Amino acid sequence: METNILFYKIQKGTVSTEDYVNWSHSLLEKDVTSPSLNILSSFLFDDNIFEVELYFKRALDELVIKEPTFEICARAYIGLLANRIIKANDHKEIFNLADMIFQVVAIELDNSDDLFAWFEISEWIDRLDYDDKSFVLNEEDVISRIKNEAEILLRLNH
Numbered sequence: 001m002e003t004n005i006l007f008y009k010i011q012k013g014t015v016s017t018e019d020y021v022n023w024s025h026s027l028l029e030k031d032v033t034s035p036s037l038n039i040l041s042s043f044l045f046d047d048n049i050f051e052v053e054l055y056f057k058r059a060l061d062e063l064v065i066k067e068p069t070f071e072i073c074a075r076a077y078i079g080l081l082a083n084r085i086i087k088a089n090d091h092k093e094i095f096n097l098a099d100m101i102f103q104v105v106a107i108e109l110d111n112s113d114d115l116f117a118w119f120e121i122s123e124w125i126d127r128l129d130y131d132d133k134s135f136v137l138n139e140e141d142v143i144s145r146i147k148n149e150a151e152i153l154l155r156l157n158h
Contacts, residue, residue: 002026004068004076011070018045020052024059034062074108078115082150091143095125098146114156117149 006023009015024041027033036058043052059065078101085097102122105115124142127135 002076002080003065004073005080007068008070008073008077011073015049016045017043017047017049017052020049020056021045023056027063032063034059036062071109071111074104078104079153082153085146085150086154091139094143094146098122098125115153117152121146121149 003023006015006019009019020040021043024037027037028041036055040052040055040059043055060067081097081101081104085094085101088094088097098118098121101115102118105112105118106122109115121142124135124137124145128137128139128142
């Protein structure tokens with residue numbers, strides 16, 4: 001798990017022991033190591049989160065990792081969702097992921113002009129959901145637009 005995504009979950013209050021452990025494993029796979037990171041990687045997913053957080057904080061200090069801004073974290077999370085959209089084949093899942101991106105863009109980011117397309121996509125999904133007869137696009141058109149915007153997001157973030 002990318003560090004910025006982990007911090008997004010921490011800042012949102014949705015982080016779990018599993019997230020911390022997966023983060024430690026992802027760093028170890030990249031040959032990043034420290035004494036506390038090694039200990040953190042040995043925890044089980046159902047271990048006490050408070051003890052896990054203690055080792056996480058120690059690992060941050062040992063690795064000299066500073067907490068990124070919320071915007072950086074939120075954009076990393078959006079990138080994760082965009083990646084899932086690219087891989088997804090189920091329309092319902094794609095619409096759900098697109099809505100999740102829209103929620104972050106609309107509610108959590110102040111400077112999101114570059115993500116304005118997700119407002120339009122949200123409107124299109126709503127029009128499909130409410131069977132708006134004046135709406136000329138079909139589900140496949142909307143899916144295509146969502147996937148295209150997800151690809152654009154990934155290109156911009158890399």
